[in-house]
Amino acid sequence: MMMVVLPSLVLALLCLLRAGAEVPVQPGFDAEKFAGTWHVAAIASNCSVFLKMKDGMKSSITTISFTLEGDVSMKLLWPMADKCQKFELLFQRSGQAGHYVAAQEMRDLRVMETDYSSYAIVHEFKRSGEEPHSAMQLLTREQDVSPQLLQKFKELMPTVGLTTDMMAVLPKSDQCTKDIR
Numbered sequence: 001m002m003m004v005v006l007p008s009l010v011l012a013l014l015c016l017l018r019a020g021a022e023v024p025v026q027p028g029f030d031a032e033k034f035a036g037t038w039h040v041a042a043i044a045s046n047c048s049v050f051l052k053m054k055d056g057m058k059s060s061i062t063t064i065s066f067t068l069e070g071d072v073s074m075k076l077l078w079p080m081a082d083k084c085q086k087f088e089l090l091f092q093r094s095g096q097a098g099h100y101v102a103a104q105e106m107r108d109l110r111v112m113e114t115d116y117s118s119y120a121i122v123h124e125f126k127r128s129g130e131e132p133h134s135a136m137q138l139l140t141r142e143q144d145v146s147p148q149l150l151q152k153f154k155e156l157m158p159t160v161g162l163t164t165d166m167m168a169v170l171p172k173s174d175q176c177t178k179d180i181r
């Protein structure tokens with residue numbers, strides 16, 4: 001009896017675990033429409049460094065572009081103290097549109113939801129290091145964010161294992177706007 005029941009139970013559990021780990025991606029994702037400049041209006045993450053710093057963070061700017069191969073580059077402008085700090089992140093395309101990977105750091109980036117013209121919600125999962133962590137960002141084309149968008153963002157948080165106490169709504173900043181290219 002055990003011999004028969006156990007394997008199917010294990011399979012069922014594996015299915016559940018896999019289903020739980022699968023973060024949704026915007027159906028019919030269109031990279032060309034997603035490219036361009038976005039303001040990072042809110043972030044939620046269970047990364048301990050972020051949780052310590054989140055109350056001092058200001059809204060940053062990310063400019064997204066795609067290579068001919070379909071890989072993505074994110075140029076970040078981050079207001080820090082009195083400077084505008086610049087970073088660049090690169091992700092390779094995966095087999096699924098809207099899902100990108102940075103293999104070396106074992107990072108996954110997924111565009112969960114977007115209307116391309118006003119908002120996008122992206123998810124990042126980092127597996128390497130001692131502390132894997134999950135993060136979500138609310139991107140907006142305009143610097144102002146509506147309560148409806150924040151509500152949508154909060155509603156998606158539990159689907160990736162985050163709670164509202166891990167969220168920061170980032171105050172507006174003009175420190176980096178002149179550096180947008």
Ligand SMILES: *[C@@H]1O[C@H](CO)[C@@H](O)[C@H](O)[C@H]1NC(C)=O
Binds near residue numbers: 046132134161
């Ligand atoms: C963050 O959440 C992810 C997904 O739920 C989990 O795998 C990871 O261990 C968590 N990390 C921390 C530092 O709590």
